[in-house]
Amino acid sequence: MLKSSHRNSSGRRNFVAACATAFSVGVLYCSFDSVPAGEDVSVARTNTLNTFIQESQVPLPPEASTILDSATVDADADSSAVAQPAQPIAATEGGVLDSMDTLKFCTLMLQDGARFMENMSDYTIQFHKEERINGDMQAPQAIDMKVQHTPHFAVYMKWRTGDRGRQVLYSEEYDDGCMVVKFGGFKKILPALKVDPNCANAMAESRYPVTEAGILGMIRQILAYRERDLKRGHGVTCVRLADQEFDQRKCYTFLLKYDSPEYCKMYRKSIMMVDARYHIPVMMRNFTWAKDAEGLSEEELDKQTLIENYSFTNLNTSTKLASRDFSRENPRYRM
Numbered sequence: 001m002l003k004s005s006h007r008n009s010s011g012r013r014n015f016v017a018a019c020a021t022a023f024s025v026g027v028l029y030c031s032f033d034s035v036p037a038g039e040d041v042s043v044a045r046t047n048t049l050n051t052f053i054q055e056s057q058v059p060l061p062p063e064a065s066t067i068l069d070s071a072t073v074d075a076d077a078d079s080s081a082v083a084q085p086a087q088p089i090a091a092t093e094g095g096v097l098d099s100m101d102t103l104k105f106c107t108l109m110l111q112d113g114a115r116f117m118e119n120m121s122d123y124t125i126q127f128h129k130e131e132r133i134n135g136d137m138q139a140p141q142a143i144d145m146k147v148q149h150t151p152h153f154a155v156y157m158k159w160r161t162g163d164r165g166r167q168v169l170y171s172e173e174y175d176d177g178c179m180v181v182k183f184g185g186f187k188k189i190l191p192a193l194k195v196d197p198n199c200a201n202a203m204a205e206s207r208y209p210v211t212e213a214g215i216l217g218m219i220r221q222i223l224a225y226r227e228r229d230l231k232r233g234h235g236v237t238c239v240r241l242a243d244q245e246f247d248q249r250k251c252y253t254f255l256l257k258y259d260s261p262e263y264c265k266m267y268r269k270s271i272m273m274v275d276a277r278y279h280i281p282v283m284m285r286n287f288t289w290a291k292d293a294e295g296l297s298e299e300e301l302d303k304q305t306l307i308e309n310y311s312f313t314n315l316n317t318s319t320k321l322a323s324r325d326f327s328r329e330n331p332r333y334r335m
Contacts, residue, residue: 100230103238106254106274107226110219113279117216122148122321125215126160130309131207132288137306138205146325147214154326155213156333159184167333170197170210171326179210180328180335192335207308215280215312222272222281225264229256235263243276246283247313250276261289268305283311 097105127143142160154171165184178194179202195202197209212221229236241253251273258264266288273283286308293301324330 097240099237099239100233102240102254103226103229103236103256105240106238106252106256106272107223107230109252109274109279110223110226110281113274113281114216114219114223116278117214117219117280118149120317121150122146124314124316124319124321125312126314127157127213128309128311128313130306132307133204133207145214146321148321148326149216153211155210156326157210157213167192167335168210169326169328169333169335170213171328173326174328182333182335215315218281218284218310222284225267229263232263235259244273246273246311249282251282252276265289267307269302280312282313285309 123146125145125147127145128140129143130140131138139162141162144158144160146156148154148171152172154173155169157168159166163184165188167182167184168179170179176194177196179197180192181195182188182192183190197211203209208217208221211217229238236256236258238254238256241255244251244253254270254272254274256270256272258268261268267286268289269287271283271285272281274280275282285306287302287305288307290296290301290305296304328335
């Protein structure tokens with residue numbers, strides 16, 4: 001009789017566990033848009049985009065000649081460096097570079113920023129994003145991030161807005177290659193789920209996988225485009241705009257426009273702010289192509305075609321993170 005009672009109790013627990021797992025999977029599929037990220041701007045909702053950057057070219061900053069001169073030396077020593085422009089760079093303080101030289105100047109700064117981040121073991125930061133997915137601009141999200149570069153890449157994210165309280169943890173330390181997702185709000189009672197970062201459901205809610213999260217991941221994404229632009233040498237215009245202050249940081253501002261989708265299928269225009277001290281991007285706005293732009297002003301076109309709006313604030317490199325900050329067993333995460 002005792003054995004029968006034990007079997008019944010065990011069976012009930014297994015049944016409850018199975019139901020909880022099935023419900024969790026159902027919530028996961030409901031929480032992620034089932035349609036992979038795509039852009040159909042003809043049916044897209046638009047939100048207000050403040051026009052705060054005047055599109056007029058400005059002279060070089062004082063340190064430009066140092067950056068460009070040192071880069072020329074590096075390029076001579078490294079045959080794999082970014083393709084050099086046909087004409088020498090007129091890196092005179094107060095001068096105005098042509099489009100390709102401005103593009104190179106921007107690229108060299110980002111390469112320097114990448115080296116700066118690669119030498120940083122870990123940091124905390126707040127990430128802000130708006131993305132257009134399946135034609136719709138998603139609600140703004142603010143996410144607290146912990147990022148580790150060494151001894152292996154890892155990232156912990158917790159949402160401050162949107163699905164407030166949601167947590168995502170990914171670490172190359174784990175062999176399964178999965179990120180762990182713990183939902184926020186009323187769904188926080190559900191168990192955490194292991195999810196492939198590149199699966200359709202994960203990518204339906206984000207344009208980039210968690211494996212590319214953080215400042216360094218963004219720099220690498222941007223550099224992939226900029227280096228292709230330099231190698232091609234035409235089809236794109238790049239100008240340096242007036243300096244801006246963002247998150248109490250002086251920033252260089254660059255505007256890039258492609259001549260046609262032939263040169264970049266994804267992007268029509270990009271505005272980027274680069275920290276003047278560390279040469280890392282702190283704000284990036286990307287715009288795609290419209291199916292029909294006839295009769296639209298530049299501002300209306302930007303509102304309809306904004307596809308990515310990213311920014312980083314509150315960078316903190318002084319707080320040293322520990323292995324438990326990226327551990328699935330951290331009791332504070334309840335994963």
